[in-house]
Amino acid sequence: MNAGVEGSRGAASYEVLSPWANVDPVPLRGITPRTADLAGKKIGLFSNRKRAAELTLTAVETRLKEQMPSVETTWYTSTRINTPEALTEGKARFEAWVKSVDAVVLSVAD
Amino acid sequence: MHDAISVEDLHRPAVVLANEGFVTDGRSAASNKGMPVVRIVPETVPCECSIKEHAETGIGGVMDQILEALVNPLTAEEASPKRKEAEQASRIVFKGDLGEVNRFFYKRGWGDGMPLMPPTEEAVREMLTGTDLTADHVVGKIEPRYGKATVEKIAVNAVMAGALPTYMPILIAGVEALTEQLAQLGSYGTSTGSWTPFWIINGAIRNDARVNCSSGAMSPGDIANATIGRAMGLIIKNVGGARKAVEDMGVYGNPGRYSSVIGENEEQSPWEPLHVEDGLGRDESAVTLFFPNCYSQIWQYGSDDRGILNTFIYNLQPGRGGLCCLIMTPHHARTLAEKGWTKPMIRKFVSEFGRVPAYRHPSFHQGGGWTVNRPETVAPGPMDTVAIIPNPSLIKILVAGGPGAFLGLACGSGMVGADFVTKKIRLPANWSKLVAKYKNLVPAYEKY
Numbered sequence: 375m376n377a378g379v380e381g382s383r384g385a386a387s388y389e390v391l392s393p394w395a396n397v398d399p400v401p402l403r404g405i406t407p408r409t410a411d412l413a414g415k416k417i418g419l420f421s422n423r424k425r426a427a428e429l430t431l432t433a434v435e436t437r438l439k440e441q442m443p444s445v446e447t448t449w450y451t452s453t454r455i456n457t458p459e460a461l462t463e464g465k466a467r468f469e470a471w472v473k474s475v476d477a478v479v480l481s482v483a484d
Numbered sequence: 485m486h487d488a489i490s491v492e493d494l495h496r497p498a499v500v501l502a503n504e505g506f507v508t509d510g511r512s513a514a515s516n517k518g519m520p521v522v523r524i525v526p527e528t529v530p531c532e533c534s535i536k537e538h539a540e541t542g543i544g545g546v547m548d549q550i551l552e553a554l555v556n557p558l559t560a561e562e563a564s565p566k567r568k569e570a571e572q573a574s575r576i577v578f579k580g581d582l583g584e585v586n587r588f589f590y591k592r593g594w595g596d597g598m599p600l601m602p603p604t605e606e607a608v609r610e611m612l613t614g615t616d617l618t619a620d621h622v623v624g625k626i627e628p629r630y631g632k633a634t635v636e637k638i639a640v641n642a643v644m645a646g647a648l649p650t651y652m653p654i655l656i657a658g659v660e661a662l663t664e665q666l667a668q669l670g671s672y673g674t675s676t677g678s679w680t681p682f683w684i685i686n687g688a689i690r691n692d693a694r695v696n697c698s699s700g701a702m703s704p705g706d707i708a709n710a711t712i713g714r715a716m717g718l719i720i721k722n723v724g725g726a727r728k729a730v731e732d733m734g735v736y737g738n739p740g741r742y743s744s745v746i747g748e749n750e751e752q753s754p755w756e757p758l759h760v761e762d763g764l765g766r767d768e769s770a771v772t773l774f775f776p777n778c779y780s781q782i783w784q785y786g787s788d789d790r791g792i793l794n795t796f797i798y799n800l801q802p803g804r805g806g807l808c809c810l811i812m813t814p815h816h817a818r819t820l821a822e823k824g825w826t827k828p829m830i831r832k833f834v835s836e837f838g839r840v841p842a843y844r845h846p847s848f849h850q851g852g853g854w855t856v857n858r859p860e861t862v863a864p865g866p867m868d869t870v871a872i873i874p875n876p877s878l879i880k881i882l883v884a885g886g887p888g889a890f891l892g893l894a895c896g897s898g899m900v901g902a903d904f905v906t907k908k909i910r911l912p913a914n915w916s917k918l919v920a921k922y923k924n925l926v927p928a929y930e931k932y
Contacts, residue, residue, distance in 0.1 A: 408497050429533055
């Protein structure tokens with residue numbers, strides 16, 4: 375099994391196949407253009423229910439309002455932990471919330 | 485990261501805050517979803533932080549970067565990212581001697597740190613005799629990269645692991661299990677929890693492929709137990725693209741990931757085998773998968789039925805609250821069966837009486853973490869008790885192991901939507917010949 379051929383230095387030489395899988399290419403997309411000024415904008419804070427998320431985003435919210443008092447914030451908490459919101463029953467509510475804000479800050483919180 | 489991409493797909497700017505140790509992981513996840521340029525701000529909030537001051541300090545240091553990420557104009561690359569990786573990799577990747585091949589694979593990140601067998605055309609062709617499926621047949625796409633698990637890629641990784649062609653039917657069924665949503669590979673394979681794929685083999689193939697069900701089944705020394713798990717680990721890495729500290733963010737890692745494979749000792753069990761419980765025929769073979777992150781062995785509290793069962797209920801560890809496999813020897817199983825215990829009764833008993841005061845299991849007491857959407861598990865008060873395994877259906881019972889008085893526990897998590905996955909193993913038409921060719925490959929230990 376798995377015999378190679380003699381190489382130039384006497385050792386068997388093996389021509390080997392790649393174990394790395396091919397993928398169906400996913401179309402690449404760019405990100406959304408930013409707003410130039412946050413004054414008066416509504417910023418969404420998305421919590422994925424991980425323990426650090428609320429503390430982290432609260433710290434963001436506090437500093438954001440300190441630095442830019444006209445910014446409004448609104449929170450969204452995911453339906454489940456470790457599950458993308460778009461795959462849950464909260465998808466429609468999530469999409470409506472996203473559309474109601476000007477930008478979103480999310481915390482990985484791992 | 486998926487949620488941030490959903491936000492961007494809805495045409496709203498997203499900024500992701502990630503602990504600095506998770507930025508590479510986040511970037512990889514974003515690339516897999518077609519948006520490699522998501523704005524990620526590295527921060528220093530401790531992982532899973534529960535201290536307000538630490539969160540404030542970690543964010544205070546990067547607040548300017550967060551604001552910049554919200555307002556700075558897009559670069560050309562952010563507006564229209566370009567693909568960096570070749571879409572189709574070469575089939576033949578290297579030529580060299582054994583050491584050179586091993587070093588090449590290691591440097592490409594395609595190994596597991598142990599020596600690999602070279603996957604030559606000849607060796608892969610021999611491995612493919614273990615299936616009737618064509619080499620280009622796609623068994624599934626494996627998360628997180630959604631790499632295409634063709635039969636040939638499975639065979640290449642199987643050769644590298646040192647597997648025999650008689651294991652191919654098990655590996656193919658294993659890939660089917662990995663791609664089942666209930667297995668939750670996308671979470672377990674990349675989680676900080678270092679969950680390990682734990683494979684249980686049932687049916688006649690255990691004997692045909694010489695899968696150890698008895699003494700030392702989980703120890704090194706049996707080709708089947710050692711290389712089936714090893715091959716699946718390489719498949720997860722090379723086909724699924726879950727690489728250590730890049731996508732697989734297991735904090736400590738897990739030695740079980742080298743190989744955790746065990747067969748059920750059906751012949752000496754008083755109960756129905758695991759795969760028959762799951763609806764398959766006794767004459768069929770199957771592989772069952774779940775993702776524990778710890779495997780422990782506990783000396784029995786007594787050899788009677790209560791002693792055996794009390795060992796289980798007093799050694800369940802709070803903090804996971806989920807899928808759990810109770811492993812017992814044929815002797816233990818017969819003792820329980822003689823006293824009238826059935827598998828459903830044992831599952832119910834362990835779930836009911838494996839309890840701790842709620843204050844020792846705070847996620848279950850407070851309704852956070854794993855108890856989200858499980859209000860029935862939330863204790864009224866800290867001194868009430870809670871079940872460590874909240875539902876008997878989260879428990880499997882496996883009869884295996886050799887002579888001795890130890891019991892085994894493989895404990896997984898209570899991730900909502902995760903379950904054991906059992907897949908039927910399909911044999912090729914030439915099975916009898918194949919088994920005859922490889923079955924006599926057994927160690928003959930000299931006596932001393």
